[in-house]
Amino acid sequence: QELRCQCIQTQSDFISPKFIAKVLIIPEGAHCNRKEIIVTLKDEKLICLDPEAEWVMDIIKKIV
């Protein structure tokens, strides 16, 4: 179980779903006072997304 926030900064620029291999959503909790959305790209890069950016929810809806 992570004991702190995972993201130091978040990216708000759009990322096309075709580059996304995984989306990890971590609700806020005792370990971190903000929700975090971390995508793993197909090139294995990890990027923290801005949970407030509208396109983020759109992408999640598209994937699910």
Added chain:
Amino acid sequence: QELRCQCIQTQSDFISPKFIAKVLIIPEGAHCNRKEIIVTLKDEKLICLDPEAEWVMDIIKKIV
């Protein structure tokens, strides 16, 4: 990068968001021909959810 599907079976029964520590969404791809949603519960248990179950999307929307 996983080389195959992660979920052998999925659970359709409702899980309250308060028990969920993480939600991992894996779009279908070369490695697996179906999308997968894996939640980590606060007791560290891993459960594969049915992506078609309506409450799953509702929970994701609630968390994001």
